[in-house]
Amino acid sequence: MKGPRPCKDRMGFSNRSFRVDTVKLQHRYQQLQRLVHPDFFSQRSQTERDFSEKHSTLVNDAYKTLLAPLSRGLYLLKLHGIEIPEGTDYEMDRQFLVEIMDINEKLAEAQSEAAMKEIESIVRAKQKELTDNVSRAFEQDDFEKAKEILTKMKYFSNVEEKIKLKKIPL
Template sequence: MDFTTDHFSLFELPPAFRIDAALLDGRYLEMQSRVHPDRFASAGEADRRLSLQWATRVNEAYQTLKNPLSRARYLLQLAAHDVGSENNAAMPADFLVEQMAWREAVAEARAAREHHELEHLHHRLQREIRERHDELAVLLDDRRDFEQAADRVRRLMFIEKLLIEIDDAMVACEE
C-alpha cells in the first residue's frame, strides 16, 4: 500500500462527489480487517507501528469520503482549488440575510423552549442540505465547475453549523 495515494484510490473508487456509500462502507471494513492493529499484536514493533499508521490513514480517508461536505472539500483540494473558507465575508448579502433570519428563528424558539418549532427548523434545514448536496454533485461531477462548487461549499459550511446550533437548542429545551 502507498501512503501517498488519494482517499478515492485507497478505496478503489472514482474521484467523484456521487459515491456508492455501501461500496465505500464495504471497502472500509475490508481495509480495516487487513490493517487493524489487533492483527499485528504479535508482530514486530515496526509492523505494529505501520499497522497503526495504516489504520489511522484508512479511518481518516473513510471519514472524509463518508461526509458529503468533507468529500466536496477534498475534491476541491484534489483539483487544487481553494475553498476560501477564511474569506466568508465575501458571501452574497442575500445569503447572509437568510442566515441571520434562520439564527433569529432558532434563538426565538430556543428562548421560548419551543421544541416542536426547533424540530420543524431542523427538518427544513436538512432538506436544504440535501438540495445543496444535489447541487454540489452537478457542479463537481457533471460540470467540473470548481469555482461555483467552492462557493456552495462555503455556504454549506454555514448551513451545517446552523444545524448544529439547532440540535444544541433542542437538547437545551429537553433539559
C-alpha cells in the first residue's frame, strides 16, 4: 500500500453535483473501507499500517463531508474557490436574523418535550427548504446564492446543536 496522494476529490466525487445518492455513497464508503481499513493490515509492515490508517481516515472524513448537506455544500464551494470565513456574518438580511433570534428565544424558553419537538420540526423544515434551494443554486452554477444559503444553513445547524445540548439531561 502506498501513502495517500494529495487530492481535492473526495471518494470519486468528481461530478461536483450537490445531489448525492446516499445509498451509493454509503456503498462506495464501505468498498473503500474494505480496501484500506487498518484491521486488514495488522500483519503488515509498520509503513503499510500507517498508510492504511491515513487512507482510512481520509475515507472517513470524505464520507462525513459528503453525507451532510451543509458540509457537502461548503466542500463544493471550496472546489470552486469560494469559502465562507469562520466567525463572519455573510451580509445576512435583517428578517433572517430576526427569525433565528426568535427560534433561539423559543428554544431558551422551551420547558416541555412538546415545545422542543415543535422547534425541532420548524428547524428541520427550514433545513429541508434551504437544502432544496442550495441544490438548485449549484445546478444553476449560482455560487454566490449557494454561499448565501449555506450561511443560513450554518445558522440553523447551530440551532440544531443547541437543541441536542438542551435535550441531554445534566
